Every structure is written in C-alpha cells, then in structure tokens.
Amino acid sequence: MDRLPNEMRLLIATNLNQQSLMALSRTSKSNHDLLRSKLEGYKLMKALLDGKDGLSLSLTRQPFIDLSVRHKDLSLLHVAVAQGNQNIAEWLISKYPPFLGAQDDTGITALMSAVCWGEMDIVKSLVDKGTCVNIRNHHGRTALHFAAEDGNDPMVKFLLKKGTNPFLADKDGWSALLLAVREDHISVVAQLVRPGSGIKEANISGENALHLGVSNGNMDIVRLLLRNGAESQADKDGNTPLHRAARQNNRDIIRLLVLSGADLTVENSQKETPLQLISQYHQDHMEDLLGSISS
Incomplete structure (x- = not known):
C-alpha cells in the first residue's frame, strides 16, 4: 500500500479523527486522486480563512476539488461569505448547488450569514440562484x-x-x-x-x-x-402597555395610550391598575397628568 503524501496527511488530519486518518493512510494509490481533491478543498478553505483572495482564486482553477469539505461545521460558502469574498461565493454557488441550503451546527445558512455581515451583493446572488428566504435556523x-x-x-x-x-x-x-x-x-x-x-x-x-x-x-x-x-393587551403577568408606561417617567406615552383607549382600571396579576401605579409613581404631578388626559 502506498502512503499518502505528508502534505495531504497533515491537512486532512486537522479535519478528520485519528481512526479515519489511519484508514486513509493505508489507502491504495488508486484512491489518491479522490483524496487529492479533498486536499485541494481544504487548501481552498485555509486560503479563505486566511483572507488570501489571490490564492483562493487560483485554487478554483484546479481540475479536481472537493467542495463539500467543512471546517468546524462551516462550509466553504459560509467562510467565503464571512470574508466578503463575492467572487469565490458566486463561483462556489455555480459549482455546488447544495451550498444554497447548507447549514452550520446552529442552522445558520450562507444567506443568514451574508445578511448578518451586511453583504447585500452576496445576498442578492444567493436569492437569485434559488436560496429559500424562509429557511429557519435551529x-x-x-x-x-x-x-x-x-x-x-x-x-x-x-x-x-x-x-x-x-x-x-x-x-x-x-x-x-x-x-x-x-x-x-x-x-x-x-x-x-x-x-x-x-x-x-x-x-x-x-x-x-x-x-x-x-x-x-x-x-x-x-x-x-x-x-x-x-x-393594550396584557402580558403573562397581566401587565398592559399602560401598566408599563405608568411605572416610567413618560407622561406623553401615558397620555397617548389613554387617549387611544387603554384601560386605566384593568388589574394585573398583582391586582394593580394603571391608575394606582400612576398615583404611586407620579404622585407629584398626577393631577396635571390626569387633567391633560381629560382635556
């Protein structure tokens, strides 16, 4: 059995467990082309992670490259998006359609990643190529x-x-x-x-x-x-928006809510009404506040 080249062994070792590596090390020469394509995939991953755009672009010209490789559960497209590398991202999409729906271990897609990074051009490209905009993460x-x-x-x-x-x-x-x-x-x-x-x-x-x-x-x-x-619906504790406003020092919002129909007498789970809270938290200017509401 032929041994794998040292370069291939070292790079693949960072992405495979020891048992898998030993099996690959004993593989026959006939399988080396397959493993070489995996190596080229990991080379591209490393170039993207290192921000080496020129090297990344040159690696896309390799005749055989495994685009399914992952780094810490991130696909090549996830990494290209995070680096803002639109050229590589578009090349990956065109060469490997499964990227469009690929998710990391938290369910983040390349589209979500592009949105988070503010990469509008990549977002447009992903959507135009058919990425579902309603995919959810975990x-x-x-x-x-x-x-x-x-x-x-x-x-x-x-x-x-x-x-x-x-x-x-x-x-x-x-x-x-x-x-x-x-x-x-x-x-x-x-x-x-x-x-x-x-x-x-x-x-x-x-x-x-x-x-x-x-x-x-x-x-x-x-x-x-x-x-x-x-x-003015109630939350799980029975508090309406008016209850919350009454606890804050914002008379304008209290007035706006009441004028919009919010109930001053509805009780929360503690049997408190907004009116009682206004009296408690706004005692010094309660008369002015209620007067402005009624006027």
Missing part, C-alpha cells in the same frame, strides 16, 4: 429576523420583496417586528408594521410590539404602532 429564525434586529433597512426591503414571510416567529415567539421594535429601529418597524400584520402577536413572555415600544420609551414607535391597530 432557533427558528430566518434571514429577516437578523436583518430586522440589525436595523438593516435595505436588506429588510429586499427580503420582503423576495417573498420572505414577516409573520414567522422564533422558538421564543420573537418575530422580525418584535426584534425591530426592541432595538428601536423605527425605519424597519415602518416596513414591517401594517394593519393586521402580526402587530398583536406576542413573544413567550406575552410581550407584543406595543409593550416593547413603551418599555423603550420610544414615542414615535408607540405612535406608529397605535396608528396601525396595536392594542
């Missing part, structure tokens, strides 16, 4: 979740145009809208919020978009949500 998030959480307005617009489902929630009940509100990305919220567009949906804590907007004290987002049909 936590239930789609590419839109990441774009919304980052406040990437153009990315959100593109994904919505390409048919991504804005109503999908992750395993904790977080939709793209809830994430955008939580992070105060009003321009993204404006794209995602429409009457009947999941505006009343809540996460596993019972928080809807209005709860989150009030908690952040973001008057513009609260006004936008109310204008599009948001209601």
Whole structure:
C-alpha cells in the first residue's frame, strides 16, 4: 500500500479523527486522486480563512476539488461569505448547488450569514440562484429576523420583496417586528408594521410590539404602532402597555395610550391598575397628568 503524501496527511488530519486518518493512510494509490481533491478543498478553505483572495482564486482553477469539505461545521460558502469574498461565493454557488441550503451546527445558512455581515451583493446572488428566504435556523429564525434586529433597512426591503414571510416567529415567539421594535429601529418597524400584520402577536413572555415600544420609551414607535391597530393587551403577568408606561417617567406615552383607549382600571396579576401605579409613581404631578388626559 502506498502512503499518502505528508502534505495531504497533515491537512486532512486537522479535519478528520485519528481512526479515519489511519484508514486513509493505508489507502491504495488508486484512491489518491479522490483524496487529492479533498486536499485541494481544504487548501481552498485555509486560503479563505486566511483572507488570501489571490490564492483562493487560483485554487478554483484546479481540475479536481472537493467542495463539500467543512471546517468546524462551516462550509466553504459560509467562510467565503464571512470574508466578503463575492467572487469565490458566486463561483462556489455555480459549482455546488447544495451550498444554497447548507447549514452550520446552529442552522445558520450562507444567506443568514451574508445578511448578518451586511453583504447585500452576496445576498442578492444567493436569492437569485434559488436560496429559500424562509429557511429557519435551529432557533427558528430566518434571514429577516437578523436583518430586522440589525436595523438593516435595505436588506429588510429586499427580503420582503423576495417573498420572505414577516409573520414567522422564533422558538421564543420573537418575530422580525418584535426584534425591530426592541432595538428601536423605527425605519424597519415602518416596513414591517401594517394593519393586521402580526402587530398583536406576542413573544413567550406575552410581550407584543406595543409593550416593547413603551418599555423603550420610544414615542414615535408607540405612535406608529397605535396608528396601525396595536392594542393594550396584557402580558403573562397581566401587565398592559399602560401598566408599563405608568411605572416610567413618560407622561406623553401615558397620555397617548389613554387617549387611544387603554384601560386605566384593568388589574394585573398583582391586582394593580394603571391608575394606582400612576398615583404611586407620579404622585407629584398626577393631577396635571390626569387633567391633560381629560382635556
């Protein structure tokens, strides 16, 4: 039996367990071409990881190269995307269609990675080649979740145009809208919020978009949500957005919620009403506050 070349043994050893390596070391010469292609694949992986664009490009000219190799469960496309190497990314997509749906050990696809890195050109290329925009990672998030959480307005617009489902929630009940509100990305919220567009949906804590907007004290987002049909629902502790506003020093939001129909007398699980909380936290100017509401 012929031995593998030292270069091949060392590089493959970093990606295979010892048992597999011993088996490969004893392989016949007839299988060396197959293993050489794997070596070229690992060479390309290393060049991408090292940011050597020139070397990466030259390696794509090899007649035999195994594109299925992985590094710490990352595909070549994942690494090319993370490095922002659009040329290699597009070459990989054209040569190996399975890349389009490939996921790492957390379920992250190349599309999600490109969205997170803000690589719009790569995102467009992936989608144009057929990547499903609604694939979820293991936590239930789609590419839109990441774009919304980052406040990437153009990315959100593109994904919505390409048919991504804005109503999908992750395993904790977080939709793209809830994430955008939580992070105060009003321009993204404006794209995602429409009457009947999941505006009343809540996460596993019972928080809807209005709860989150009030908690952040973001008057513009609260006004936008109310204008599009948001209601003062209760969270799992019975707290409405008005309960939350009453605990904060934001009279404008309290006034806006009440004028929009929020109930001052509804009780939470602690038997507290918003009116009682206003009295407790805003005693010094309660009369002015209630007067401004009634006027």
